[in-house]
Amino acid sequence: DTAVSQTPKYLVTQMGNDKSIKCEQNLGHDTMYWYKQDSKKFLKIMFSYNNKELIINETVPNRFSPKSPDKAHLNLHINSLELGDSAVYFCASSREDERWGTGGSPLHFGNGTRLTVT
């Protein structure tokens, strides 16, 4: 199936640990993203990569480090996890659409990873 897939689906860990979330898309898209959805369901962008190059880096603690080994993968590594990091993390991808020009291309989201820090 063509999709954006992220693993794991659920992640429970203790404060202070380091964890990674993996994301892969087989849609041939150029741009990949990480979004965070907090307990109030608010979604906010964290990072975006275009062809392995960091494009957007919102005000995110440097404990969060995205890594893009190739344009089909964008992993999120989190160091020294804190209680406030508990959230659902969504990976997404998009491609430049000739009809829409740069931007405006809809994002295709993965199913999210629910991270719980205890």
Added chain:
Amino acid sequence: AQTVTQSQPEMSVQEAETVTLSCTYDTSENNYYLFWYKQPPSRQMILVIRQEAYKQQNATENRFSVNFQKAAKSFSLKISDSQLGDTAMYFCAFMTYNTDKLIFGTGTRLQVFP
């Protein structure tokens, strides 16, 4: 800075009826894009409909249509013939031209009753 506001935290509608979800946004840009995404209990984010700001014609996708009022910076979603499967969180989102940054509203939880 661009902001997106959804003033209705929760809405409910009876099956087969019509419901309208409100969204307003604030921007100084002239070229941009607007989206509605649906998030059912499965947590997946699904694109419902999108609109280019330079187009006056309102977008439609089957039972979903928008009322885009650029001067008022309003982008409401109308769901006709509501179905039980429409039960979900609905997010309005904004993207400036020439960026890939999608800015979301706080969402409206829609419950469709039989």
